[in-house]
Amino acid sequence: MDITKMLSGIRLNPAQSTPLYLQIATALSAKISDFSIPVGAKLPPERELSRLLGVSRTTAINAYSLLEERGLVSTKIGSGTFVSAGSTPNQSQSTQMPWDQLFAPGYKAPLSSIIRSIIASPTADDMISMAAGMPDPAFYPLQMIQSALDRNKRAIDAADFGLIATEGYLPLRRSLAAWQTSLDNPATPDQILIVSGSQQGLYLLVKSFIEPRDYVIVESPTYLGAIQLLEAAGARLLTLPPGNKLDLAMLEDYLIRYRPKLFYTMSSFKNPTGSVMELAERRELLRLAEKHRLTVIEDDPYSLLYHGSPPPPSLKQLDSFGGVVQLGTFSKNLFPGLRTGWVHAAPPVINRLAQEKQFVDLHSNNLAQMIVHAALEENSLPLHLAMVRREYKKRRNAMAAAIKKYCGAAMRFELPEGGLYIWGRLNPTILPTELLRRAAPFGISFIPGDAFYAHGAVSHEIRLCFATHDEERLAEGIRRLAKALNVATAAESLPAASAGRPII
Numbered sequence: 088m089d090i091t092k093m094l095s096g097i098r099l100n101p102a103q104s105t106p107l108y109l110q111i112a113t114a115l116s117a118k119i120s121d122f123s124i125p126v127g128a129k130l131p132p133e134r135e136l137s138r139l140l141g142v143s144r145t146t147a148i149n150a151y152s153l154l155e156e157r158g159l160v161s162t163k164i165g166s167g168t169f170v171s172a173g174s175t176p177n178q179s180q181s182t183q184m185p186w187d188q189l190f191a192p193g194y195k196a197p198l199s200s201i202i203r204s205i206i207a208s209p210t211a212d213d214m215i216s217m218a219a220g221m222p223d224p225a226f227y228p229l230q231m232i233q234s235a236l237d238r239n240k241r242a243i244d245a246a247d248f249g250l251i252a253t254e255g256y257l258p259l260r261r262s263l264a265a266w267q268t269s270l271d272n273p274a275t276p277d278q279i280l281i282v283s284g285s286q287q288g289l290y291l292l293v294k295s296f297i298e299p300r301d302y303v304i305v306e307s308p309t310y311l312g313a314i315q316l317l318e319a320a321g322a323r324l325l326t327l328p329p330g331n332k333l334d335l336a337m338l339e340d341y342l343i344r345y346r347p348k349l350f351y352t353m354s355s356f357k358n359p360t361g362s363v364m365e366l367a368e369r370r371e372l373l374r375l376a377e378k379h380r381l382t383v384i385e386d387d388p389y390s391l392l393y394h395g396s397p398p399p400p401s402l403k404q405l406d407s408f409g410g411v412v413q414l415g416t417f418s419k420n421l422f423p424g425l426r427t428g429w430v431h432a433a434p435p436v437i438n439r440l441a442q443e444k445q446f447v448d449l450h451s452n453n454l455a456q457m458i459v460h461a462a463l464e465e466n467s468l469p470l471h472l473a474m475v476r477r478e479y480k481k482r483r484n485a486m487a488a489a490i491k492k493y494c495g496a497a498m499r500f501e502l503p504e505g506g507l508y509i510w511g512r513l514n515p516t517i518l519p520t521e522l523l524r525r526a527a528p529f530g531i532s533f534i535p536g537d538a539f540y541a542h543g544a545v546s547h548e549i550r551l552c553f554a555t556h557d558e559e560r561l562a563e564g565i566r567r568l569a570k571a572l573n574v575a576t577a578a579e580s581l582p583a584a585s586a587g588r589p590i591i
């Protein structure tokens with residue numbers, strides 16, 4: 088059988104909105120499923136596939152990657168790409184397991200799967216993703232980690248690689264408490280729980296505090312991961328209205344009327360808006376929280392990533408009644424793959440969360456904890472933070488300038504004073520999910536604003552992360568966004584276009 092000849096018969100249609108790599112993957116999977124290409128057959132190398140089909144090598148690579156993800160082919164380094172055993176309907180799809188009926192009832196986040204699939208699709212050869220809130224890998228402090236480990240390797244005991252306490256690697260709990268104390272946020276090791284990213288901390292808090300139908304106050308918009316977790320736990324979300332000011336009157340009304348269990352907030356450089364809670368608001372919030380015995384979860388991944396002056400003291404720093412639970416993470420200021428964060432709270436809360444954590448993973452990964460401990464002991468964070476603050480400020484400025492230059496009145500925004508995001512407000516006739524769809528062929532992505540609102544509210548905003556790419560790439564990304572905006576605006580102005588909906 089001549090696979091090369093068979094593949095050269097595949098007809099691609101560049102005019103279609105389906106990206107070329109997806110068209111190739113679909114054609115190949117059809118041939119694998121109907122046995123035209125048998126199990127074990129070797130597929131042409133990517134370079135040859137690209138030549139055969141007249142596409143770029145990246146497109147060919149993307150097509151093979153997708154097939155590999157779907158378990159249809161496997162790549163052996165040095166040998167090539169082969170059709171996998173178990174790839175045909177006989178062996179896999181035809182298993183008679185009704186998986187969907189067997190799973191426990193689960194929560195379906197309305198928008199997240201659509202967004203995930205659009206964002207994850209490698210639709211263009213030189214994709215510029217402004218979607219994920221990820222630091223630039225070029226800034227990952229590999230050298231700092233390496234030298235901290237080298238200098239500390241004699242201090243690491245083989246016993247440290249066995250099981251450790253659920254609360255975390257004790258030397259790290261100590262160094263973290265000392266580091267927080269040095270930042271005027273007094274902490275003792277028994278007030279610190281090491282978690283696998285602050286997302287896990289949030290999960291443990293929700294597990295420990297929330298029963299179905301409990302009320303929780305959130306801001307609007309707020310962190311997508313928090314909305315999903317709370318909704319999945321059956322919490323009823325009471326939302327505070329959008330805007331830079333915290334609506335304390337409404338908050339108090341909620342406290343009296345509904346007696347909510349928690350208030351989830353980001354006090355500094357919120358995800359997604361970048362806004363900061365003023366000092367007076369912080370104090371008033373804490374006064375109300377103390378009066379009504381409200382637990383405040385202060386999620387704080389961004390306060391050290393300021394572009395000019397630091398934000399006001401955190402809620403935890405101002406907390407005089409012990410009701411603030413603070414979440415911290417090294418994901419944004421070191422790197423996200425560390426999966427190392429912490430909860431800073433009163434010891435009874437730490438104990439309760441540790442019980443829950445034991446059910447999940449016994450304890451967080453030792454090695455990552457040792458790495459962070461070594462970095463803290465070496466006091467290498469301040470230098471690194473100074474560098475990323477400087478760089479992120481440059482990138483923020485580059486993105487802001489490009490938005491003004493290319494998007495003009497079609498997108499408004501306020502310059503954030505810290506964090507990783509610009510929150511762009513679109514013309515109310517443009518739906519951000521529609522814009523995302525239109526943006527895919529231009530090779531860019533972002534997160535549509537709807538994702539950050541509870542109750543499926545429709546927004547006309549988008550979140551753009553400026554941390555991942557350098558200034559030149561960001562400018563190019565925004566130039567392409569402006570093109571997508573033009574296409575979306577033109578489509579909206581057609582008579583059949585759907586009417587814009589108001590911002591909620």
Ligand SMILES: Cc1ncc(COP(=O)(O)O)c(C=O)c1O
Nearest residue numbers: 220284285286310358416418428
């Ligand atoms: C507000 C907020 N909380 C939590 C997280 C999760 O961070 P981690 O990587 O520490 O789990 C993020 C990540 O984007 C975030 O923006």
